[in-house]
Amino acid sequence: TTSTVSTTTISPGPWSDVRLPTYLVPYHYVVDLQPNLEPDSTGKYWFNGTSEVQFQVANSTRFIYIHSNKLEYDDVYLADEKSIRTKFTFFQGAAISIAQWWLYDMNQFLIVELDAELVQGQNYSLHTQFKGELADDLTGLYRSTYTDINGKDVIIAISQMQPTDARKSFPCFDEPAFKATFKIFLWHKDPNYALSNMPFVITEERYGGWKRTEFEPTLRMSTYLLAFVVSEFGYEQSFTSGTPPVQTRIYARPEQVLNHNVEYAKNITPVILDYYESYFGVDYPLPKSDQIAVPDFALGGMENWGLVMYRETALLFDAAINSAYSKQRVARVIAHELSHQWFGDLITPLWWDELWLNEGFATFIEYIGTDYVEPGFRMMDQFVLYDLHDALTVDALTTSRPIIAENVTTPDDINALFDDISYSKGGCFIRMISEFAGEEAFKLGLKNYLEEFSYGLVDHNQLFSYWEEAILATNPKNNPPENFKADMDTWVNQMGYPVVTMKQNLDNPLMMEVLQERFLLDPKADPTLPESPYNYRWTIPFWYIIEGDTEKSFFWLRKETDLSMVYPNGKYVIGNYEAFGYYRVNYDDANWNAIINQLSRNFSAINVKSRSQIIDDALTLARTGLVKYEIALKTTKFLRDDYDFLPWQSALRVLSYLDDMLGRSEAYGVYSSYLLYLVEPAYYNLTWTDEGDHLQRQQRGSTINTACSYGSIDCIEHAQTLFHTWMADPSNNTISPNLRDAVYCQAVANGGSDEWDFIWGRYQTEGDSHEKSALQSALACTKQLWIIQRYLEYTLDSTLVRNQDAYSVYVGLCGNDYARDLTWDFLRREWDYIYEVYGSGFFRINSIIEGCTSRFSTEFELKELETFKESRSDQLGTGARSVDQALELTKTNIQWRTDYEDTVFSWLNETMS
Ligand SMILES: *[C@@H]1O[C@H](CO)[C@@H](O)[C@H](O)[C@H]1NC(C)=O
Ligand SMILES: *[C@@H]1O[C@H](CO)[C@@H](O)[C@H](O)[C@H]1NC(C)=O
Ligand SMILES: *[C@@H]1O[C@H](CO)[C@@H](O)[C@H](O)[C@H]1NC(C)=O
Ligand SMILES: *[C@@H]1O[C@H](CO)[C@@H](O)[C@H](O)[C@H]1NC(C)=O
Ligand SMILES: *[C@@H]1O[C@H](CO)[C@@H](O)[C@H](O)[C@H]1NC(C)=O
Ligand SMILES: *[C@@H]1O[C@H](CO)[C@@H](O)[C@H](O)[C@H]1NC(C)=O
Ligand SMILES: *[C@@H]1O[C@H](CO)[C@@H](O)[C@H](O)[C@H]1NC(C)=O
Ligand SMILES: [Zn+2]
Secondary structure, three states: OOOOOOHHHOOOOHHHOOOOOOOEEEEEEEEEEEEEOOOOOOOOOEEEEEEEEEEEEOOOOOEEEEEOOOEEEEEEEEEOOOOEEOOOOOEEOOOOOEEEEEEEHHHOEEEEEEOOOOOOOOEEEEEEEEEEEOOOOOOEEEEEEEEOOOOOEEEEEEEEOOOOOHHHOOOEOOOOOOOEEEEEEEEEEOOOEEEEOOOEEEEEEOHHHEEEEEEOOOOOEOHHHOOEEEEOOEEEEEEOOOOOOOEEEEEEOHHHHHOOOOHHHHHHHHHHHHHHHHHHOOOOOOOEEEEEEEOOOOOOEEOOOOEEEEEHHHOOOOOOOOOHHHHHHHHHHHHHHHHHOOEOOOEEEOOHHHOHHHHHHHHHHHHHHHHHHOHHHOHHHHHHHHHHHHHHHHOOOOOOOOOOOOOOOOHHHHHOOOOHHHHHHHHHHHHHHHHHHOHHHHHHHHHHHHHHHOOOEEOHHHHHHHHHHHHHHHOHHHOOOOOHHHHHHHHHOOOOOEEEEEEEOOOOOOEEEEEEEEOOOOOOOOOOOOOOOOOOOOOEEEEEEEOOOOOOEEEEEOOOOOEEEEOOOOOOEEEOOOOOOOOEEEEOHHHHHHHHHHHHHHHHHOOHHHHHHHHHHHHHHHHOOOOOHHHHHHOOHHHHOOOOHHHHHHHHHHHHHHHHHHOOOOOHHHHHHHHHHHHHHHHHHHOOOOOOOHHHHHHHHHHHHHHHHOOOHHHHHHHHHHHHHHHHOOOOOOOOHHHHHHHHHHHHHOOOHHHHHHHHHHHHHOOOHHHHHHHHHHHOOOOOHHHHHHHHHHOOOOOOOOHHHHHHHHHHHHOOOOOHHHHHHHHHHOHHHHHHHHOOOOOHHHHHHHHHHOOOOOHHHHHHHHHHHHHOHHHOHHHHHHHHHHHHHHHHHHHHHHHHHHHHHHHHHHHHO
């Protein structure tokens, strides 16, 4: 049964508001869930359960409404203190009875209408009996399937609640502010057992082979952090060094544990937890920390309190066959999720519009945590590549958004916030604060904030006031000029960021003018729109160095006024030195040329993060006409001498724009020659021997891929030889882990169906998830149109390509010139399917749209995109903003080709002749 009344007879009521009212305050739940891992006669899987929620009435009311999605109810009861529990019916004797109840699907509510008003100040409990489908849809309580070593399909039950799917597992007040304690029970049959956020208390035998495990009640927490698992996974464990020690276990499929692939996670987890306890000054609050690798998982990781979940590539690592990059990914994702045990789990933003307080922190702290366990990874340098440059790209669009989002109500609104702004820009902003505040004040502010709001709710005003207090107590001169909140609000309450221009005063060469303006990728866009409370001015912590200085200098550039600084004529200046600032810097031509001369004379005189930043700033500013391309392109020339990972990755990333724009132009030949000219010294220096430090190993793989891609015959032949040796003896893969991505891709790109089919065969049976992902990337490198078409068709069959992976197949194919058009046609044709699978999840649909439209640069493509937006307007889900951004970018691309294609072509022509 579903409902006692039909929805059509329901009159409109307060439930038309998608947000919960505040007059019912839940404080405790008892949830009993029974996931059935055997299908019914129609092949469907189900779970059923009961739930009780105890709540206090803050204002009297005749309606209870509580979130519920895709659940069917058998019974709904209300109880009060006078109710008596009987054996067959739940309760009798409650003073107030239920008039009727129904499901209001539009806002995912179960609504209970009472005969009389609940009394203000009294406590009641709502009891329900329900069932729901245990689908393979990666949300709520769902099922995941894998093939074990004996070739048998095994089903497990697993959960993903964030942000709004706890309500798909049991009825609950499913907003983060409604924190409560939870008593969980889970049913299972041998050989399976159950896990949840807290340690188990007891497992009891029930009828029909069922067992029921009871867990300790949770601490006060939000619904989106609950976690349930029923599986037969293995684990390995270790302990933190605190008193008492916290038990840390890593769970995975039994064969992954036998193969020791949980070892790395097992070793670093207690070290990171211990470090965070001392860094934050607040103990890990739970008695245990479990982490589990799930075969089908929508995200990288999910920070459920005490039971963190990961996709396999984010938790498991096999040193014999996985790359340095894979190891870094595992360390980073673990450090990220563990930091959430404090930021997000212990303290939680009042509402999703401040998601950055979770994700910005976790993004920044993941570098701190990884750097602590793996100092050789140079994580604090790599921040620039993975977060600063990403954020500066999307945030230069007029379709960006402020860090603190506006008008967030529906599940789609909420899902859309899991974007580069919450994560990367949030992380960049926090990193900038840590640099001007100083480590001592930064940590002290955090400690006080965490202690004050533990088990409670926060917003940015509280954080800002604790930081200000800490700065004033330790080093008051570091506080922003007006006050912390007034100045820092300019970064969180308006979108975008400034470009700071430093140019010599023509009348007084001993003065340098320093001015700010909003930076936009579209030079034609109106920089005053959409309206901002700060008119796109920021209070900027500004760091710079003057030629010959050994340490960077600092001043505040205020939102109200620009300034002039004294400047020793004849020396170069570099702004945003070491790239801690969330802004770009531009100079007059003379200063740019002086920096370029320094790079060509002796690049190592300039900090490596700044070398990355100079390339990224110059080539990005050139796109909008703020820097001449003749100058911007010259900032890459020193890469013939500098083989470091950082400047190279920055260059490849920002040059990929030229690659996109010139890909179909006659300039592409000379562009490829230039790239090959740049990369050859590094290619011959790094050789094919997989040795050196962590970043050299990654740089070698990347260098080989670059050299092969731009046509080095030596490189292609080398890759093919290695690959064919493996094809001849498939059981003996001698290709070094760090070269596999490049070798596989180049062998497929320069080969035919033999190479592709060989990889496809391995992909179908490969048990190691990192290796499987390398194979999957290689499949997208083919240049054969019929193979591309066939591969696209395969993605519609989840037994061939898992749903969690198909989106990355599209993104991979869209990154390949030969496959892009076919893939875009395919996606539009199959959009119903794409929308069904990815429409409501975070990130995925955005990546697909971004990846597949980045090269659009003709009027025809713009029309196609506009038609797509119109015809699918109700099927864009969380990708709506991405489509608007794609339209904006396409227009700027069209303009770019008119304005700059010839200039770039001539420069390349001259340089290469
Ligand atoms: C699930 O349904 C079965 C069959 O009606 C019932 O015996 C069982 O108690 C239910 N489980 C829970 C946890 O309510
Ligand atoms: C709810 O109750 C509080 C006092 O407990 C009162 O101040 C408030 O006005 C009430 N709100 C409504 C909507 O009745
Ligand atoms: C209602 O429950 C709360 C939380 O457990 C408790 O503090 C309060 O005393 C209870 N109120 C009544 C009237 O029983
Ligand atoms: C938020 O909603 C208000 C009122 O409807 C509207 O004026 C404003 O433009 C919206 N803001 C955004 C960013 O959509
Ligand atoms: C690579 O370059 C480094 C530093 O310039 C040099 O010491 C090394 O000998 C070079 N190796 C090869 C193989 O050229
Ligand atoms: C794998 O190939 C390498 C190089 O060709 C060879 O030295 C090694 O003995 C082979 N291993 C096995 C197990 O065949
Ligand atoms: C590039 O060089 C070629 C031959 O040297 C010449 O034909 C062509 O016009 C040049 N193109 C540009 C844009 O300078
Ligand atoms: Zn996170």
